[in-house]
Every structure is written in structure tokens, then in C-alpha cells.
Amino acid sequence: MLHQIQELLQNAKLQQQVLTAANQAEAIKLLAIACAEKGYNFTTEGISQLLAELTFVKSNELTEEELLSVSGAMMATTNHTNPNIDWHCTAGCGG
Structure with missing residues (x-):
């Protein structure tokens, strides 16, 4: 269904009608x-x-920064210049 709707929305006239609809029900x-x-x-x-599912998925996607943060990559790439954060290791990391 998604593929067919995407195909239909290639039509500029329909796309404009959907974008200018008074509300979601009209669209x-x-x-x-x-x-x-x-x-x-x-x-x-x-x-x-379908639209509700797509909206839910989109609203729950992580940004690249959030993804890097939870994966631990932010610690490796951060320059540690934020004066409000104590960057010293407190978990026995050998430092």
C-alpha cells in the first residue's frame, strides 16, 4: 500500500491537494x-x-547524535570541552 500511495503522490496536483487539505481526514x-x-x-x-504507523515510527527514530550517544561513540568522538560535565573516569576505566 505504501508503495502505491508514494507512486500516486508523484502527481503534483494530488500532492498539492493533500498538502492543502483542511485536516488529516480530508487528506x-x-x-x-x-x-x-x-x-x-x-x-x-x-x-x-498506515499513516499512524509511519508517524509512530518516525517519531520514535533516533537522531544520529542520539544513536551515537547510546552506542558509546560520542565519548570517543567528543572533545570533552563542556565545562559542566565531569569527564574523569569514575568507573575504574584504568585512567
Whole structure:
């Protein structure tokens, strides 16, 4: 379904209509109509669920900085110039 919707949104006119829709429900209805015209059998509920899942995934993605931070790479690449952080090892790291 995602691939088909992405394909439909290549149409500049439809893309503009979706972007200027009064609300998400109207945008979903526009997408459902375009899908039906193309022969796809997607319901507004299905499109809405897809968008909700995509929004959830996008909102839970880590930024590159967050990913580096949790992986420990930030410690190796940081220049340790922040005066508000005690950069001395307190966990027996041999230093």
C-alpha cells in the first residue's frame, strides 16, 4: 500500500491537494479517492492506519547524535570541552 500511495503522490496536483487539505481526514479521503481511481482497493481506515504507523515510527527514530550517544561513540568522538560535565573516569576505566 505504501508503495502505491508514494507512486500516486508523484502527481503534483494530488500532492498539492493533500498538502492543502483542511485536516488529516480530508487528506486521507483525497488519497482514498485517488487510489480507487487508480484501481487500488484501499479503505480510508487502512490509509489512516498506515499513516499512524509511519508517524509512530518516525517519531520514535533516533537522531544520529542520539544513536551515537547510546552506542558509546560520542565519548570517543567528543572533545570533552563542556565545562559542566565531569569527564574523569569514575568507573575504574584504568585512567
